[in-house]
Amino acid sequence: MNLTLRVWRQASPTAQGRIVEYAAKDISPDMSFLEMLDVVNEGLIKAGQDPIAFDSDCREGICGTCGCMVNGVAHGPDPGTTVCQLHMRRFRDGDTIVIEPWHAKAFPVIKDLIVDRSAFDRIIQAGGFTSINVGSAPDGNALLIPKDASDEAMDYAQCIGCGACVASCKNASAALFTSAKISHLALLPQGQPERLTRVRAMVDRMDAEGFGACSNEGECEATCPKEISIAGIARMNREYTRAVITGAGEKKAAASGD
Numbered sequence: 023m024n025l026t027l028r029v030w031r032q033a034s035p036t037a038q039g040r041i042v043e044y045a046a047k048d049i050s051p052d053m054s055f056l057e058m059l060d061v062v063n064e065g066l067i068k069a070g071q072d073p074i075a076f077d078s079d080c081r082e083g084i085c086g087t088c089g090c091m092v093n094g095v096a097h098g099p100d101p102g103t104t105v106c107q108l109h110m111r112r113f114r115d116g117d118t119i120v121i122e123p124w125h126a127k128a129f130p131v132i133k134d135l136i137v138d139r140s141a142f143d144r145i146i147q148a149g150g151f152t153s154i155n156v157g158s159a160p161d162g163n164a165l166l167i168p169k170d171a172s173d174e175a176m177d178y179a180q181c182i183g184c185g186a187c188v189a190s191c192k193n194a195s196a197a198l199f200t201s202a203k204i205s206h207l208a209l210l211p212q213g214q215p216e217r218l219t220r221v222r223a224m225v226d227r228m229d230a231e232g233f234g235a236c237s238n239e240g241e242c243e244a245t246c247p248k249e250i251s252i253a254g255i256a257r258m259n260r261e262y263t264r265a266v267i268t269g270a271g272e273k274k275a276a277a278s279g280d
Protein backbone atom coordinates (compact mmCIF):
# COMPACT_ATOMS: atom_id res chain seq x y z
CA MET A 23 0.00 0.00 0.00
CA ASN A 24 1.08 3.57 -0.67
CA LEU A 25 -0.46 6.20 1.58
CA THR A 26 -0.24 9.90 2.28
CA LEU A 27 0.11 10.90 5.93
CA ARG A 28 -0.79 14.36 7.18
CA VAL A 29 0.83 14.51 10.60
CA TRP A 30 0.78 17.15 13.36
CA ARG A 31 4.39 18.21 13.99
CA GLN A 32 5.20 20.35 17.00
CA ALA A 33 8.79 20.56 18.21
CA SER A 34 8.05 21.50 21.83
CA PRO A 35 5.18 22.49 24.15
CA THR A 36 5.64 26.17 23.26
CA ALA A 37 6.41 25.79 19.55
CA GLN A 38 3.83 26.48 16.85
CA GLY A 39 2.41 23.20 15.53
CA ARG A 40 1.57 22.47 11.90
CA ILE A 41 0.43 19.63 9.67
CA VAL A 42 3.24 18.11 7.56
CA GLU A 43 2.66 15.70 4.67
CA TYR A 44 4.64 12.45 4.31
CA ALA A 45 4.51 9.56 1.85
CA ALA A 46 4.21 6.13 3.44
CA LYS A 47 5.37 3.69 0.75
CA ASP A 48 5.29 -0.12 0.49
CA ILE A 49 3.21 -0.55 3.63
CA SER A 50 1.97 -4.09 4.31
CA PRO A 51 -1.74 -4.35 5.15
CA ASP A 52 -0.71 -6.72 7.95
CA MET A 53 1.28 -4.01 9.75
CA SER A 54 -0.18 -2.33 12.79
CA PHE A 55 -0.69 1.42 12.60
CA LEU A 56 2.29 2.01 14.91
CA GLU A 57 4.50 -0.34 12.83
CA MET A 58 3.57 1.79 9.81
CA LEU A 59 4.74 4.87 11.73
CA ASP A 60 7.96 2.99 12.67
CA VAL A 61 8.61 2.40 8.94
CA VAL A 62 7.98 6.07 8.10
CA ASN A 63 10.29 7.10 10.97
CA GLU A 64 13.08 4.82 9.72
CA GLY A 65 12.88 6.64 6.40
CA LEU A 66 12.95 10.04 8.11
CA ILE A 67 15.98 9.06 10.22
CA LYS A 68 17.83 7.77 7.13
CA ALA A 69 17.07 11.08 5.41
CA GLY A 70 18.50 12.97 8.40
CA GLN A 71 15.10 14.31 9.49
CA ASP A 72 13.46 14.38 12.91
CA PRO A 73 11.26 11.26 13.35
CA ILE A 74 7.60 11.67 14.32
CA ALA A 75 7.34 11.45 18.13
CA PHE A 76 4.55 9.20 19.36
CA ASP A 77 3.91 7.28 22.57
CA SER A 78 3.58 3.51 22.93
CA ASP A 79 4.47 0.80 25.39
CA CYS A 80 2.52 -2.47 25.42
CA ARG A 81 1.26 -2.31 21.81
CA GLU A 82 -1.54 -4.69 22.79
CA GLY A 83 -4.23 -2.37 24.14
CA ILE A 84 -3.53 -2.50 27.86
CA CYS A 85 -1.25 0.40 28.84
CA GLY A 86 -3.13 3.39 27.40
CA THR A 87 -0.09 5.35 26.22
CA CYS A 88 -0.56 5.23 22.45
CA GLY A 89 -3.65 7.33 21.77
CA CYS A 90 -3.88 9.83 18.96
CA MET A 91 -6.56 11.13 16.59
CA VAL A 92 -6.73 9.19 13.30
CA ASN A 93 -8.84 10.96 10.69
CA GLY A 94 -10.49 12.93 13.49
CA VAL A 95 -11.47 9.90 15.58
CA ALA A 96 -9.76 9.03 18.87
CA HIS A 97 -7.86 5.72 18.38
CA GLY A 98 -9.06 5.53 14.77
CA PRO A 99 -12.02 3.91 13.03
CA ASP A 100 -12.31 0.56 14.85
CA PRO A 101 -14.62 0.56 17.89
CA GLY A 102 -13.35 -0.86 21.18
CA THR A 103 -9.67 -0.79 20.18
CA THR A 104 -6.62 1.35 20.85
CA VAL A 105 -4.53 2.82 18.06
CA CYS A 106 -1.85 0.14 18.62
CA GLN A 107 -4.50 -2.49 17.79
CA LEU A 108 -5.46 -0.75 14.55
CA HIS A 109 -4.14 -2.45 11.41
CA MET A 110 -3.32 -1.04 8.00
CA ARG A 111 -5.78 -3.42 6.29
CA ARG A 112 -8.44 -1.05 7.67
CA PHE A 113 -7.26 1.49 5.05
CA ARG A 114 -7.12 1.41 1.25
CA ASP A 115 -4.16 1.87 -1.06
CA GLY A 116 -3.93 5.58 -1.94
CA ASP A 117 -5.71 6.79 1.22
CA THR A 118 -4.75 10.01 3.00
CA ILE A 119 -4.61 9.63 6.81
CA VAL A 120 -4.63 12.65 9.14
CA ILE A 121 -2.85 11.99 12.46
CA GLU A 122 -3.08 14.47 15.36
CA PRO A 123 -2.44 14.43 19.11
CA TRP A 124 -5.22 14.70 21.70
CA HIS A 125 -6.39 18.34 21.74
CA ALA A 126 -7.29 19.41 25.30
CA LYS A 127 -6.04 22.22 27.55
CA ALA A 128 -5.39 19.76 30.37
CA PHE A 129 -3.29 17.55 28.01
CA PRO A 130 -0.61 19.93 26.68
CA VAL A 131 1.42 18.68 23.71
CA ILE A 132 4.97 17.66 24.65
CA LYS A 133 6.09 16.88 21.11
CA ASP A 134 4.24 15.93 17.89
CA LEU A 135 1.70 13.25 18.90
CA ILE A 136 2.79 12.98 22.55
CA VAL A 137 0.73 14.81 25.16
CA ASP A 138 1.22 15.21 28.91
CA ARG A 139 -1.49 13.11 30.59
CA SER A 140 -0.12 13.52 34.12
CA ALA A 141 -3.38 15.32 35.07
CA PHE A 142 -4.92 11.81 35.13
CA ASP A 143 -2.21 10.64 37.55
CA ARG A 144 -3.00 13.55 39.86
CA ILE A 145 -6.72 12.69 39.82
CA ILE A 146 -5.87 9.12 40.85
CA GLN A 147 -3.42 10.38 43.52
CA ALA A 148 -6.18 12.60 44.92
CA GLY A 149 -8.25 9.44 45.49
CA GLY A 150 -5.73 8.39 48.13
CA PHE A 151 -5.55 5.01 49.83
CA THR A 152 -8.02 2.25 50.64
CA SER A 153 -8.22 0.98 54.24
CA ILE A 154 -7.72 -2.76 54.50
CA ASN A 155 -7.01 -5.13 57.34
CA VAL A 156 -3.41 -6.24 57.14
CA GLY A 157 -2.00 -9.42 58.61
CA SER A 158 -2.16 -12.94 57.26
CA ALA A 159 -3.76 -13.50 53.87
CA PRO A 160 -7.56 -13.72 54.28
CA ASP A 161 -9.41 -16.81 53.21
CA GLY A 162 -10.50 -16.54 49.60
CA ASN A 163 -14.20 -16.80 50.47
CA ALA A 164 -14.15 -14.65 53.62
CA LEU A 165 -15.22 -11.47 51.83
CA LEU A 166 -18.37 -12.19 49.87
CA ILE A 167 -19.03 -9.93 46.88
CA PRO A 168 -22.21 -10.30 44.79
CA LYS A 169 -21.38 -11.50 41.27
CA ASP A 170 -23.22 -8.56 39.67
CA ALA A 171 -21.19 -6.08 41.73
CA SER A 172 -17.84 -7.73 41.00
CA ASP A 173 -18.64 -7.95 37.26
CA GLU A 174 -19.62 -4.28 37.10
CA ALA A 175 -16.59 -3.21 39.16
CA MET A 176 -14.28 -5.12 36.80
CA ASP A 177 -15.96 -3.49 33.78
CA TYR A 178 -14.97 -0.08 35.19
CA ALA A 179 -11.52 -1.34 36.25
CA GLN A 180 -10.74 -1.93 32.58
CA CYS A 181 -10.13 1.79 32.04
CA ILE A 182 -6.52 2.15 30.85
CA GLY A 183 -6.28 5.93 31.31
CA CYS A 184 -5.67 6.58 27.62
CA GLY A 185 -7.48 9.94 27.49
CA ALA A 186 -9.60 9.22 24.39
CA CYS A 187 -12.70 10.21 26.35
CA VAL A 188 -11.23 13.67 26.95
CA ALA A 189 -10.05 14.02 23.36
CA SER A 190 -13.46 13.07 21.93
CA CYS A 191 -15.50 15.34 24.17
CA LYS A 192 -16.32 18.84 22.95
CA ASN A 193 -15.93 19.99 26.58
CA ALA A 194 -12.64 18.05 27.05
CA SER A 195 -14.32 16.46 30.06
CA ALA A 196 -12.55 13.77 32.08
CA ALA A 197 -15.85 12.59 33.57
CA LEU A 198 -15.75 9.10 32.01
CA PHE A 199 -12.20 8.40 33.20
CA THR A 200 -12.81 9.73 36.72
CA SER A 201 -16.15 7.97 37.01
CA ALA A 202 -14.54 4.66 35.99
CA LYS A 203 -11.99 4.95 38.80
CA ILE A 204 -14.65 6.02 41.31
CA SER A 205 -17.19 3.36 40.26
CA HIS A 206 -14.65 0.56 40.36
CA LEU A 207 -14.01 1.08 44.09
CA ALA A 208 -17.49 2.31 45.06
CA LEU A 209 -18.97 -1.02 43.94
CA LEU A 210 -16.66 -3.18 46.08
CA PRO A 211 -16.67 -3.65 49.88
CA GLN A 212 -12.94 -2.81 49.98
CA GLY A 213 -13.74 0.67 48.65
CA GLN A 214 -16.37 1.57 51.24
CA PRO A 215 -14.37 3.19 54.12
CA GLU A 216 -13.12 6.14 51.99
CA ARG A 217 -15.95 6.03 49.45
CA LEU A 218 -17.29 9.58 49.92
CA THR A 219 -14.02 11.35 50.71
CA ARG A 220 -12.54 9.72 47.61
CA VAL A 221 -15.21 10.97 45.20
CA ARG A 222 -15.02 14.47 46.66
CA ALA A 223 -11.23 14.66 46.32
CA MET A 224 -11.09 13.15 42.82
CA VAL A 225 -13.87 15.28 41.32
CA ASP A 226 -12.41 18.44 42.89
CA ARG A 227 -8.98 17.52 41.46
CA MET A 228 -10.52 16.85 38.04
CA ASP A 229 -12.07 20.34 38.04
CA ALA A 230 -8.82 21.95 39.26
CA GLU A 231 -6.87 20.32 36.39
CA GLY A 232 -8.91 22.27 33.83
CA PHE A 233 -11.09 19.53 32.35
CA GLY A 234 -14.53 20.65 31.19
CA ALA A 235 -17.91 19.60 32.54
CA CYS A 236 -19.97 16.69 31.19
CA SER A 237 -22.98 17.66 29.10
CA ASN A 238 -24.05 14.09 28.23
CA GLU A 239 -22.81 14.14 24.62
CA GLY A 240 -21.74 10.47 24.72
CA GLU A 241 -18.67 10.72 22.47
CA CYS A 242 -16.52 9.45 25.35
CA GLU A 243 -18.41 6.15 25.54
CA ALA A 244 -18.45 5.84 21.73
CA THR A 245 -14.66 6.10 21.37
CA CYS A 246 -13.50 4.50 24.63
CA PRO A 247 -11.33 1.50 23.66
CA LYS A 248 -12.51 -0.34 26.77
CA GLU A 249 -16.18 0.52 26.16
CA ILE A 250 -16.59 2.04 29.63
CA SER A 251 -20.27 2.84 30.20
CA ILE A 252 -21.42 6.43 30.53
CA ALA A 253 -23.66 5.15 33.37
CA GLY A 254 -20.54 5.52 35.53
CA ILE A 255 -20.82 9.31 35.20
CA ALA A 256 -24.33 9.19 36.69
CA ARG A 257 -22.95 7.10 39.57
CA MET A 258 -20.10 9.58 40.09
CA ASN A 259 -22.57 12.47 40.23
CA ARG A 260 -24.74 10.61 42.75
CA GLU A 261 -21.72 9.76 44.89
CA TYR A 262 -20.48 13.35 44.74
CA THR A 263 -23.90 14.76 45.69
CA ARG A 264 -24.04 12.35 48.65
CA ALA A 265 -20.54 13.44 49.74
CA VAL A 266 -21.47 17.14 49.58
CA ILE A 267 -24.75 16.67 51.46
CA THR A 268 -23.07 14.65 54.22
CA GLY A 269 -20.03 16.96 54.36
CA ALA A 270 -17.65 14.07 53.61
CA GLY A 271 -14.18 15.13 52.48
CA GLU A 272 -14.59 18.79 53.39
CA LYS A 273 -11.48 18.89 55.57
CA LYS A 274 -9.39 17.23 52.86
CA ALA A 275 -10.65 19.62 50.18
CA ALA A 276 -9.90 22.63 52.41
CA ALA A 277 -6.41 21.36 53.30
CA SER A 278 -5.46 20.90 49.64
CA GLY A 279 -6.63 24.43 48.84
CA ASP A 280 -8.87 23.24 45.97
Ligand code: SF4
Binds near residue numbers: 246
Ligand atom coordinates in the same frame (compact mmCIF):
# COMPACT_ATOMS: atom_id res chain seq x y z
S1 SF4 B 1 -12.63 5.86 30.17
FE1 SF4 B 1 -12.02 4.82 28.26
S2 SF4 B 1 -11.34 6.49 26.91
FE2 SF4 B 1 -11.34 7.31 29.01
S3 SF4 B 1 -9.28 6.99 29.79
FE3 SF4 B 1 -10.50 5.18 30.41
S4 SF4 B 1 -10.14 3.68 28.74
FE4 SF4 B 1 -9.49 5.69 27.93
Ligand code: FES
Binds near residue numbers: 080082083085105107
Ligand atom coordinates in the same frame (compact mmCIF):
# COMPACT_ATOMS: atom_id res chain seq x y z
S1 FES C 1 0.66 0.94 23.34
FE1 FES C 1 -0.35 0.22 25.16
S2 FES C 1 -2.46 0.56 24.73
FE2 FES C 1 -1.47 1.07 22.87
